[in-house]
Amino acid sequence: MEYSEKVMEHFRNPRNVGEIENADGVGRVGNPVCGDIMELYIKVKGGIITDAKFKTFGCGAAIATSSMVTELVRNKTIEEALQISNRAVAEALGGLPPIKMHCSVLAEEALKKALDDYHERKRLSSAARQRKLQAG
Amino acid sequence: MKRIYLDNAATTPTDKRVLEAMLPYFSDVYGNPSSLHAFGQETKQAIEEARHIAARLVGARQEEIVFTSGGTESDNAAIKGVAYARHDRGNHIITSKIEHHAVLETCHFLEKQGFSVTYLPVDQFGLVDPEDVRKAITKKTVLISIMHANNEIGTIEPVFEIGRIAKENDVYFHTDAVQTLGHIPIDVNEMNIDLLSASGHKLYGPKGVGILYVKKGVRMHPFMHGGDQEQRRRASTHNVPGIVGFGKAVELAGEEMEREIDNLTLLRDRLIADITASVEFSRLNGHPTRRLPNNVNVSISYVEGESMLLNLDMEGIACSTGSACTSSSLEPSHVLSAIGLPHELAHGSLRFSLGRDSRGSDIDQVIRVLPGIVRKLRSMSPLYKKEVK
Numbered sequence: 001m002e003y004s005e006k007v008m009e010h011f012r013n014p015r016n017v018g019e020i021e022n023a024d025g026v027g028r029v030g031n032p033v034c035g036d037i038m039e040l041y042i043k044v045k046g047g048i049i050t051d052a053k054f055k056t057f058g059c060g061a062a063i064a065t066s067s068m069v070t071e072l073v074r075n076k077t078i079e080e081a082l083q084i085s086n087r088a089v090a091e092a093l094g095g096l097p098p099i100k101m102h103c104s105v106l107a108e109e110a111l112k113k114a115l116d117d118y119h120e121r122k123r124l125s126s127a128a129r130q131r132k133l134q135a136g
Numbered sequence: 137m138k139r140i141y142l143d144n145a146a147t148t149p150t151d152k153r154v155l156e157a158m159l160p161y162f163s164d165v166y167g168n169p170s171s172l173h174a175f176g177q178e179t180k181q182a183i184e185e186a187r188h189i190a191a192r193l194v195g196a197r198q199e200e201i202v203f204t205s206g207g208t209e210s211d212n213a214a215i216k217g218v219a220y221a222r223h224d225r226g227n228h229i230i231t232s233k234i235e236h237h238a239v240l241e242t243c244h245f246l247e248k249q250g251f252s253v254t255y256l257p258v259d260q261f262g263l264v265d266p267e268d269v270r271k272a273i274t275k276k277t278v279l280i281s282i283m284h285a286n287n288e289i290g291t292i293e294p295v296f297e298i299g300r301i302a303k304e305n306d307v308y309f310h311t312d313a314v315q316t317l318g319h320i321p322i323d324v325n326e327m328n329i330d331l332l333s334a335s336g337h338k339l340y341g342p343k344g345v346g347i348l349y350v351k352k353g354v355r356m357h358p359f360m361h362g363g364d365q366e367q368r369r370r371a372s373t374h375n376v377p378g379i380v381g382f383g384k385a386v387e388l389a390g391e392e393m394e395r396e397i398d399n400l401t402l403l404r405d406r407l408i409a410d411i412t413a414s415v416e417f418s419r420l421n422g423h424p425t426r427r428l429p430n431n432v433n434v435s436i437s438y439v440e441g442e443s444m445l446l447n448l449d450m451e452g453i454a455c456s457t458g459s460a461c462t463s464s465s466l467e468p469s470h471v472l473s474a475i476g477l478p479h480e481l482a483h484g485s486l487r488f489s490l491g492r493d494s495r496g497s498d499i500d501q502v503i504r505v506l507p508g509i510v511r512k513l514r515s516m517s518p519l520y521k522k523e524v525k
Contacts, residue, residue: 011446017516028518035440035459035468035483039518055518057480059442059459063516 004094007064014063016070018053024121027113030106036062040110042073044118049073049081054110061100065107068092073111082115084108139452140498144338144430144491145287145315146456150381151340151492157384158342161377169374170365179376186383193390194332195323196349202366203379206346207314209359210333211238211281213348213370214310217356218279218331219246222308226276232256232264232293233474234286236312238333240470243281252276261423262291262475270301277305283312284322284332288458288471288487289422290431292320299328308354314338314346315428318389320397330354336378340492341385345378392492400429400490403499407432407488410503415510421472421485430490433458435472435481438520439513444486447509453502458485480519 003011020041030037036058043051052070056063068089073081086104090096096104141149161182167175169183183203191198204210219229231243233255243253254272258264264282273280280302285292295311302309310331313322317332318339324332332349336342350356350369362371404427412418417437436444441457448455458469459482467473468482477485488502514520 008446011443012450014516019521032479032483032519035479037518055516055521057438057517057519058440060446062440063443 002097003060003064004096006092006094007061007096010064010067010093011060014054014067016053016067017055019055020051020053025114025116025118027110027115027117029109029113030058030062032057034102035059036103036106038062038066038106038110040066040069040107040114042114042118044078047077049076049078058103058106059100061096061103062106064093065089065096065103066110069107069111078115078118081111084111137452138501139454140501141454142488142490142494142498142502143454143456144494145428145487145489147337147343148340148491149493150337150342151385151388153388154341154381154384158377158381161380166376169376170363179374183374183376183379183383186379186386189383189387189390190347193318193322193386194349195325197352199367200324200349200352202348202350202369203374203382204346204348204359204370205344205375206337207236207312207333207335208238210335210346210348211236211310211312212242213359214331214333214350214356215239215242215279215281216246217359218308218310218354219251220357221355222278226274226278227251228254228274228276229279229281230254230256230269230272230277230307231281232258232283234258234262234288234291234471235281235283236287236314239281239283239312256282258291258474260475261426262286262289262421262471263423263426264293264298266294266297266301269298270305273301273305273307277307279308279310281310281312283314284316285313285320285428286422286471287315288469289433289475290315290428291423292316292426292428295327295329302330303328317347318386318393319428319430321393324349324351331356336382336385339385339389342378342381345375345382347382396492397429400494403490403494403496404429404432406496407490407499407502408434410499411506414503414507418510419481421475421477428489430494432488432490433485435477435485436510437481437484438517439510440483441485443513444484444506444509447513448486448502448505451501451505451509453505455486455488457487459483 023041024044054066056066086108090104169180308330317334335346421433441459472482
């Protein structure tokens with residue numbers, strides 16, 4: 001098994017490590033059994049993802065795919081971000097060894113979950129606003 | 137950058153003295169040992185000399201040593217060979233959950249062929265309880281296969297006791313000694329061993345050669361059918377340079393064993409003490425004292441093994457991990473699971489296996505870089521922030 005230059009580069013210098021306080025969406029995927037856990041945080045302004053950060057427990061590919069997905073979603077609209085597939089993440093990294101493709105799947109899932117979370121929060125807050133209006 | 141090799145349990149470099157002993161047997165002394173002419177007799181003599189050296193190291197007779205292609209073949213040959221030859225007597229095999237895949241997968245195969253296999257559990261240190269072996273024996277048991285020492289966590293199994301129990305019950309006892317031959321003392325008679333597997337490249341010999349010790353009188357089917365080599369127990373033209381190299385490696389290992397045990401044990405215990413002292417939330421896997429002189433296996437919480445391994449590799453340090461990330465199953469090491477480690481800790485394991493060339497300065501270098509690597513990875517780990525704050 002060999003990692004591409006790009007994977008190793010992202011592994012050595014991962015981009016956007018950390019958490020976002022008051023994030024607009026958070027996606028947490030994976031479990032200790034399979035050995036990879038990813039958390040993805042996004043900040044959204046006017047339908048555009050202005051910031052993305054991650055925290056990951058996992059192998060070289062898991063860290064590199066997390067790093068890459070945060071790069072890919074920045075400055076994208078929500079609709080564009082929904083189109084980002086695991087293959088796109090893997091391709092942007094110059095490919096992944098076959099047994100590591102599941103790491104890119106995890107990155108896609110983390111992103112989808114963060115976007116779901118964003119929509120859910122938006123729905124809840126508008127519902128809350130509605131209730132407030134009606135109560136008022 | 138000075139590269140530091142701490143993966144000697146995976147393989148060792150061929151000792152220069154071994155290589156030198158082998159070289160004439162490629163182009164200058166090349167006869168087939170099965171040939172009657174002088175060319176053949178020269179190489180015949182060379183392989184018998186190697187056989188003699190190997191037999192002497194384990195207290196066997198020369199004719200009880202069979203040359204094979206390595207540890208995996210020896211394990212396969214022993215287990216399948218005995219299982220099929222004694223099928224008339226029974227179909228039950230006893231082994232442990234922490235054997236090498238060469239043993240486990242062979243047992244899984246035999247299960248599909250109608251054999252029944254008991255996989256004994258181990259305790260938190262990786263030790264098989266000899267009483268469990270005794271209790272598992274039935275009228276149908278034909279073979280017990282328990283490794284001499286575990287390749288991942290270094291635990292040395294109670295083979296003396298297990299050998300005695302096997303003998304009392306008239307069951308063959310096979311042991312995988314791939315990690316121990318030439319590293320710690322073995323006496324097949326004292327240990328009541330009927331079959332023993334070992335490999336050349338784990339003791340500074342060449343890859344592609346090993347031995348199977350088969351006690352006189354043990355019934356087994358040959359693994360390879362063909363010519364009359366090795367008293368018809370293993371057909372195929374002899375790997376003469378490999379066998380000569382094996383003999384030389386065993387000779388050197390025998391001469392240097394005591395000194396090496398002392399040196400490596402000191403280095404091992406220092407590395408264990410230094411890692412557990414300098415890395416918070418780290419622990420030793422395996423037994424604190426009943427372990428191979430060269431084995432250090434630690435689990436480091438909140439970080440994953442492969443990413444530590446890659447970072448160490450960037451610093452020129454080679455080791456290995458029981459993390460699942462290199463296996464397609466995504467399951468962490470069966471050995472670490474068997475000693476009861478939770479998944480997170482099994483994924484966060486590192487094995488450093490010292491060797492003849494290891495020095496104190498190598499340990500110093502590991503301790504210089506490892507804490508920083510762990511810090512960096514923990515700063516990215518979602519597990520760390522949750523549990524520690």
